[in-house]
Amino acid sequence: MRIGKVTLTDFRNYASQTVTLKEGLNVFEGENASGKTNFAESLYCCAIGKSPRTQNDKEMIRWGADRASASVEVIKQYRSYEVRLIIDSKGKKRLAIDGVPAYKMSEILGVLNIVYFSPDELKLIKEGPAERRRFMDISLCQQSKPYLFNLQKYNASLAQRNKLLKSGLGINSLKQTLFVWDTQLAKHGAYITRKRYEFAQKLKTYAKNAHLKLSCEKEELGICLESSLDYDDIEAVAEQYRAALSANVEKDIDLSFTSFGCHRDDLKITLNDIDVRKFGSQGQQRSAALSLKFAEIDLFCGEVGELPVLILDDVLSELDAARSRRLLEMSADLQTVITCTHFDEDVPHSSFKVNNGCILED
Numbered sequence: 317m318r319i320g321k322v323t324l325t326d327f328r329n330y331a332s333q334t335v336t337l338k339e340g341l342n343v344f345e346g347e348n349a350s351g352k353t354n355f356a357e358s359l360y361c362c363a364i365g366k367s368p369r370t371q372n373d374k375e376m377i378r379w380g381a382d383r384a385s386a387s388v389e390v391i392k393q394y395r396s397y398e399v400r401l402i403i404d405s406k407g408k409k410r411l412a413i414d415g416v417p418a419y420k421m422s423e424i425l426g427v428l429n430i431v432y433f434s435p436d437e438l439k440l441i442k443e444g445p446a447e448r449r450r451f452m453d454i455s456l457c458q459q460s461k462p463y464l465f466n467l468q469k470y471n472a473s474l475a476q477r478n479k480l481l482k483s484g485l486g487i488n489s490l491k492q493t494l495f496v497w498d499t500q501l502a503k504h505g506a507y508i509t510r511k512r513y514e515f516a517q518k519l520k521t522y523a524k525n526a527h528l529k530l531s532c533e534k535e536e537l538g539i540c541l542e543s544s545l546d547y548d549d550i551e552a553v554a555e556q557y558r559a560a561l562s563a564n565v566e567k568d569i570d571l572s573f574t575s576f577g578c579h580r581d582d583l584k585i586t587l588n589d590i591d592v593r594k595f596g597s598q599g600q601q602r603s604a605a606l607s608l609k610f611a612e613i614d615l616f617c618g619e620v621g622e623l624p625v626l627i628l629d630d631v632l633s634e635l636d637a638a639r640s641r642r643l644l645e646m647s648a649d650l651q652t653v654i655t656c657t658h659f660d661e662d663v664p665h666s667s668f669k670v671n672n673g674c675i676l677e678d
């Protein structure tokens with residue numbers, strides 16, 4: 317799939333902007349604070365339904381304006397869509413697909429598939445497990461509606477269970493009521509765990525290949541899901557899950573939260589068998605994060621049958637010449653949006669200049 321026309325109105329520092337992306341590599345070049353990340357953010361919002369950098373949607377309204385909108389034309393194999401994001405004067409966000417309001421995440425995710433990389437994405441390697449779960453969830457939710465459904469149900473049940481644990485009820489009545497939520501958590505948690513195992517397994521193969529290319533064959537990347545549940549027997553997972561929740565109930569009451577479950581899963585990432593989070597160099601961590609993103613592209617292609625759009629915000633400045641070159645070679649097969657302060661690589665590309673909230677095609 318690819319993005320065609322993009323229209324921004326009072327979105328961040330863009331008053332009124334229309335730009336049409338081309339196939340292949342689209343390079344957005346501009347000085348610091350010109351609006352490159354703002355542009356990338358508008359694409360992310362139309363794909364994922366929320367901003368990659370703020371929870372407060374009102375921040376995306378251009379200062380002095382009272383509402384913002386972004387519209388993206390998505391061109392797929394058999395038909396095209398228009399995804400429109402509006403943030404009204406109260407800061408309330410609305411999305412519509414071909415003019416039809418979309419109220420649920422499930423209606424939005426999957427229309428425009430993107431793989432997004434910004435310097436912030438380094439968190440994927442450097443920070444705690446929550447970032448890696450977010451990575452798995454965003455990827456899996458874009459590919460599969462049942463995954464999103466199970467995740468939403470799981471999170472709602474987990475919140476209810478934790479609320480009960482904090483309620484101060486006596487242990488016997490607690491145990492009886494918790495049972496209801498344990499059954500829900502086991503059902504949806506088992507599904508999520510299973511999908512994450514499958515995801516990690518496929519991701520491992522793709523990421524290993526991507527990393528070999530990116531590192532000029534110097535490093536072998538490994539991935540494994542660290543989950544409290546083993547995945548020997550698919551059928552038994554839900555039962556094991558419920559048993560583990562019951563076994564931990566007294567500990568959970570003491571802690572006032574649920575200590576077991578897929579909300580504690582992690583992905584362990586290694587380079588030449590060394591934990592990259594703890595011991596990797598800055599450049600290795602960056603490359604490993606990029607390799608995971610490239611693996612995500614291959615996964616999408618396998619699951620969805622169409623290539624996603626790759627968005628690379630400010631990535632080249634952080635890589636050495638050989639790795640930058642490799643990165644561009646690896647992006648050659650799909651529509652890619654790259655933002656940077658200057659671009660002097662000798663590869664075929666369409667060029668756009670960004671200047672103070674205005675984009676001009678070169």
Ligand SMILES: Nc1ncnc2c1ncn2[C@@H]1O[C@H](COP(=O)(O)OP(=O)(O)OP(=O)(O)O)[C@@H](O)[C@H]1O
Pocket residue numbers: 327328329330346347348349350351352353354355375376377378379630657
């Ligand atoms: N709601 C808003 N209204 C108007 N301007 C805004 C708004 N939010 C952010 N800006 C401004 O937009 C400008 C461009 O921001 P952006 O992050 O897109 O820059 P950039 O081109 O990515 O720069 P860099 O190369 O430093 O990453 C910034 O100066 C910022 O203050």
Ligand SMILES: [Mg+2]
Pocket residue numbers: 352353354629630
């Ligand atoms: Mg930027």
